[in-house]
Amino acid sequence: MYRIPVGTLKRCTIIRDVNQWYCVIIIDDGIDKPITDHGTNKKPVGIDVGLLN
Known part of the structure; x- marks a missing residue:
């Protein structure tokens, strides 16, 4: 344990x-x-990275 x-x-x-x-x-x-609040866009975001394996 590194902190109490x-x-x-x-x-x-x-x-x-x-x-x-x-x-x-x-x-x-x-x-x-x-x-986290990154800007004014409050809509959910989905990302498709296109993995094959």
Whole structure:
């Protein structure tokens, strides 16, 4: 752990992948932040990258 979590613990998920363990911690820090706002276009955008494999 490289930093101490600050806030209210909402969820903790323990994951085992082959021979490694992971811990995913979700914390509510009480700060309301918008996800991202890039300009004034509020419409959803879909991108088709045309992958074959």
